Amino acid sequence: MSETTAALEEREDAMPVGVLDHYRLYLRQRPVMLALFSVLAVVFFSTVGGLSRVYYAQRQALGNRWFTRGVADLNANRFDAAVTEFRAALLYSRDDYSYQLNLAEALIGMRHTGEASTYLLNLWDREPEDGLVNLELARIATQQAQTDQAVRYYHNAVYAVWPADQEEKRRDARLELIELLLHNRAVAQAQAELIALAANMGDNPAQQQRLGDLFLRAEDYEHALAAYRIALKSDRHNPAVMSGAGYAAFQLGRYPQAQRYLQAAVASDPKDTQSAERLMITEMVLQMDPYRRQTSVAERNRTVVAAFEAAGQRLKACPVPNAPGSGPSMSENWTTLKPKITALELRRNPDLVDSAMDLVFRIERQTSLVCGTPTGTDLALLLIAKLHEGS
């Protein structure tokens, strides 16, 4: 084959040089050929440029068509079909951000978290400040029990850029983060997040109620009570809010306030047995506290005698072992003091009130440590003991 060409070329060279041949020879000069190649390159480049515009326009149209179908299926929760359609869309634009994001969401819908995570990580590399990507990655990390990573992605989502409803999306992301922290008993972190959340929360009663509930779960009763009170300003008769506020006040030892909220909660919703139970305890605390204000001496002495009697019963039911060398046991102390704790003696010697109540409080604390949290009267006495701790 090459020989034939070479022979042809040799023949061409041997031909007499006419005008046409003169031009042909001229064209064969290297600079001229290079110039010709340059022109050809420009023409070829322009042609390919035109072709590429047609090519990409067609691909974009096809990609959009499949994407639109996919979005419709995703919105209708037909994840399987959506995944197929988004994959088809990605055939035409492999790196399209929204195609990948929607495919990831459809995959999450199908519980294919591994593959979804791959797409999301790819998107995260491209736009680490995207809120939705961070939120979805946080959810996947939560599912995979990778708490540290989840917290990191949730934080990113909280401070990320969101295309619309930014504040709402950020708030929702923070709420999910708090739920995760509470689930993992990271109470201090949860409290910090809740305080930040409260600063950006409006007066919407439902939101304030949720905030109060979360504060309750995070054991931040002061902030919980504050949130419930804001909620109650707009929704005075919400039994759940009143119940929550009552519980928060109860935990804070503000029993009169707790009594008011709980009474209102029980009145609004008689089926709320938890509130009813708390109300009963609250009322017992209020009744059995000998140090409460505006109480007559006789009333106070009767309360002390009853409390002393109840503590004695508790001690019998739950004997507390005495540490060796620690002096007389609580049982011996109670037996020694018992004859003196009568209304008459207490009236004669008011100092006995403190001695008796001191022993009662010690018995309730010790027995609660040995036998667990008591109920009824003993619980009320234990709460009174906590109320007057350090006083």
Place this chain on the structure above:
Amino acid sequence: MKEANVDLPSNSETDVLVENDRAPAAPAWMHEHSPSALWRSLFREDRFFLVLSVFIGIFAGLAVVCFRFAIDWSRLYLLGTGAVLTPARMLLAPTLAGLVIAVLVMHFFPTTRGGGVNQTKAALYIYNGHIPIRTAIGKFICAALAIGSGHSLGPEDPSLQIGACLASVMGRKMRLSRDRMRLIAPVGAAAGLAAAFNAPISAVLFVIEEVIGRWTAGILGSVVLSAVSSVVVMRWFLGSESLFRIPAVELKRPTELIAYAILGVVGGLASVAFSSGIATFRPRCKALPRWTQYFQPAIAGLLIGIIAVLGAPQVMGAGYEYIDQAMHGQFTWEFLAILAGLKILATLLSFVSGTPGGMFAPTLFIGAMLGAAVGGAEHAFLPHLAVSPGTYALVGMGVLFAGFLRVPMTSVFMVLEVSGNYSIIVPVIVANTFAYVISRGLQPIAIFDMLTRQDGLELPSMEEQREEGILRVEDAMRPVQGPVLDAEKTVDQALREVDHTENDDLLVRLSPSGWSIISKQQLVAMANDGKAAANLGSVLPIRRVPYLHPDHPLETALRYVDRWAIVPVVSRADFRRLEGVITQRDVLERYREFGEG
């Protein structure tokens, strides 16, 4: 006598001689810097070849972009626009396209069968760089139809051949010398492959490693220029994204290397199975009656369609999107292993039927599937060994490249270039070495050499060249026998010194450095001419002879031993220290022994 150009130190005497020969009429700098001299210098063939390489790269890049468009369009219209293909299209598209391709190949483009690497090598070694333009046109049309319709072939080798063909046409138009014409096809091949792969380094390495087989600055410069310019053009139109989304890669524990070694072993065995299939079935298909060749691509297409309909549509076409999915853990390891097996089968069908298309993409596909399957299996059974299947898929691609295509260096750099991650280099080297050694052990003939021989061509085997032992001067030289004369002695002293020696030719050590030779008869003649008291150095008929070093290739000695009866072999540390001597007879005898051995 002509001066030697090997390790001959320059001296003023030589320089003066050379200048006198030229006898310039005007100062040299004036000539060198005149506009016409610069113009001529620019179009001097070696420099002009570099400029031409850039143009070759541009044209090859543009052609490959068009080729990619053509493949995508034919896929779109033949297989449909969706990600899920309909059974009717899966069966009909490759079958009907196979029929059309067979007619085109048999009647219009007979030189477009198969891949393209060997045709490019043939252009270099047999046809003086000549590839007809019809080959490029045929390859473009037939391969685009084949790949787009779902035949299990890839676009890289055809791109390589299209690039080589364009380069050949341009070289012919430029009336390059025969030497340059031979080299032009590989330059175009590198451009085509670089654009198809979006990996210029791998393309350059592949062409050097498999097509040209040697490194010289002239070739390397042209190949690199063409590859880079074609990639720039390709990226202009198609973007700079890699063929796959590369997963995060890291080697956490050295024990993971055991897992990669296992992958290398599996990849080596798969490579042997794949190449054995081609070795067995390709000659049989070619030997069938000519009329059957009209139906072979169609039957191959139909069988591939059946495989697709039965649940593995991933085997159709080049399959890059599925490599991407395998890298991101979207298939179970069992399915990945099945896909690897089915892809071998599908590629065998397409390739042995003579359908135009390349083997690179199927090799990558099989490697990725196999790698991800091995990674997945290891993760299931030896969870402490394996990391992500994506990393295994990536390494697996290199493994098949090393084992099947037998291009060990390209295989390593290809993975590095595609992944852009240096930390993968150790696993790749470990796995590739195992695959290469196993494949070479079980299948002594590399795939490209096998295809060449099946086509009745006799092209140099790059693998054999790499493995071939090199004879050096030290293998043929012998110790100095007889005296070595000193140039500072008189002719009379020298005669007395050589009185008892049998040797006719004697070495003379020059001062301060260098060597010469003189015969006994010449010494006697000088003494008779009354030069007995003259200093030997001043009367030497030959001023200098070249010298060699023991580590020089023996073929270097061939350039001198026919002109000088005896050539000194000196130490590199001290040029006056003689290690031995070498003569034409020594060289020829050594070659004869080597040939017999």
